Amino acid sequence: MMRVLSTFSGISAASAAWKPLGFKFVGYCEPSAFPCHVLNKRVEATAPKYLPRGSDFNPRKYRTIVDGSVINFGDITQISDDDLRALGQVDVLEGGSPCQAFSISGLRRGLNDNRGNLALAFARLALRMREINGLRFIVWENVKGVLSDETNGFGCLLAALAGGEDPLVAPGKSWPNSGHVLAGATDDVDDVTVAWRVLDSQRFGLAQRRERVFLVASFDPALDAGSVLFEYDGQTWNPEAGDQTQKEDPGNRETGASGTRPTALIRGDSQASLSLDPDVAFCLTAHEAKEPTTVIHPKTVGTLCASGAGLARPAGQANELDFVVVHPRIVGTLQALKPKGSSGSDLDFTIVHTADGGGEYVCRRLMPIECERLQGFEEGWTDVPMGNKPATDGNRYKALGNSMSVPVMNYIGYRLLRAVTRVAEEERIAA
Structure with a gap:
């Protein structure tokens, strides 16, 4: 069973996508009032334990949330080490930090915006959980604009997760739509792999064009994060979506450079094939009236x-x-x-x-x-x-x-679970 801490949970697309796969959610982190009520109703989350300062987070907005069996920490920046110890083993840290700092609507201020810095707070939480909770994997989501952020917030995030002392720098004016970072083991840091890829919701049976960056990091040296996000078998996209089949070269698994400076293997093609569930189908047909x-x-x-x-x-x-x-x-x-x-x-x-x-x-x-x-x-x-x-x-x-799109998160959860199962089977046979 994969144990998950959800951050920036919103209305928890991760729960809707991963619970049917057998994932267990041990906690949530969402401070906004309305999503907190949704979490309480749909996943039995408590009222937030920690609230940010500001009128938007007046405690009176949460007074009707009086029960709940799974803790909602609220503000991730206030989670203590004792809070983490109480969770026990956590396998996956999941979250989509606020995207406004990297979007046009937020004027793309990047790390000059406090909301943009929450991506780095997410990375710091991940590193703490690696030590305290035995964290193995990270799944992070954001808008595509993070790849061209002028403050290089994405390069800072990659370096933080991979153990680098300096931010990684994009190979061009912006980061490509997919990529792979390998950090070699040192005395202090084990192998770390980070992969990211832009995925579009319309390729997963939804009638919505929604391109988002999905990042997976693995602290488990036996499992490469690239095996979760990338497919190398030449399977096609959903043919009804109109894309042509494209194959992706798996490349060479090179070791990182000495020290904690990671080596980046960049893939510029995010259109590699996907395995889709043919039964997934959502439409815009409305049923509010007497007849659809x-x-x-x-x-x-x-x-x-x-x-x-x-x-x-x-x-x-x-x-x-x-x-x-x-x-x-x-x-x-x-x-x-x-x-x-x-x-x-x-x-x-x-x-x-x-x-x-x-x-x-x-x-x-x-x-x-x-x-x-x-x-x-x-x-x-x-x-x-x-x-x-x-x-x-x-x-x-x-x-x-x-929110995130549920079928996209389901795809990532399924791929992660399949990769974990495969590694466990290989280790069992080797033993």
Whole structure:
């Protein structure tokens, strides 16, 4: 059984993805009020033990969370060594530190932003857990913009995890979409491997373009992190996604240089093949009305953002994709499509009549239940009240936009579990 500490947990896509695989979550770290209520309802997490300073974290927002069987530490920067010792063995540290510092919406201030520095706090926690909890693996996620951050936050993170004294430097103007770092063993540090890769949610059966950097680090000298993220057998992407088969050369397993300075083996191709579950299929069809409505355009939406309005943006484009066009099967049920608490203005939905008299269409915003499907969650995962107040659409949109995609995390968890099982079997045979 793989024991996991989740950090920057949000609404915990990791739990939704990994619990069916048999992973056990021994703790969470999430300080924001609404995600804390979701964690309490869905994974039995406690109210946060530690809260950051600021009005956003007023203790009164958490007073209705009175039970829970799994600790939520809240602020990761306040976790003590005693807290870690109480967890016992922890195999995996998982988390996606705040991405705003590396995104356009956050002005890309990188390590000049306190939120950007939380990535390094994550690395420091990992090194402490390696000593206290016997930590073996790390899974970290962030926006693609971290690879071109001018403050080189990604190079600092790589060096911290690999035991380097100086930040690693990208081979060009930015880090490539995939790469592999090997740190040779010294008297103080065992072999460390770090791999990263940009993965797009639409390649995992979701109708959302969402490119994110996923990093896996291994403190286990018997298991190379690259074996989790990279596939070398030439299997294809989902053919319906439109990508051509590409193979990736596994390269040579070179040892690191002397001392703690790691050697980076960079792979510039992140389009290597994936093994996909053909049964995974999520769509935008809405069922809030008496009869379902079918999305006409677009078939694949842009990246869900952490916006209170639930906006989506096409990846790499400046224009916003705020609406979808649907064809209602029963025109009289349009009122049921309105988001909760909406004002009734024409911004909620617009009826469009085709010029040829072919029918009526509705232009409207994505609904929270659709955003849940677009991230691969069960329907209603975020429909959780805060005290005696029902969940607002704004809170649900923001939490879902901040989350990871469940099928992508499921893929990484499955690959990690398979690699661990393979190494254990090899060691058993060798013994």
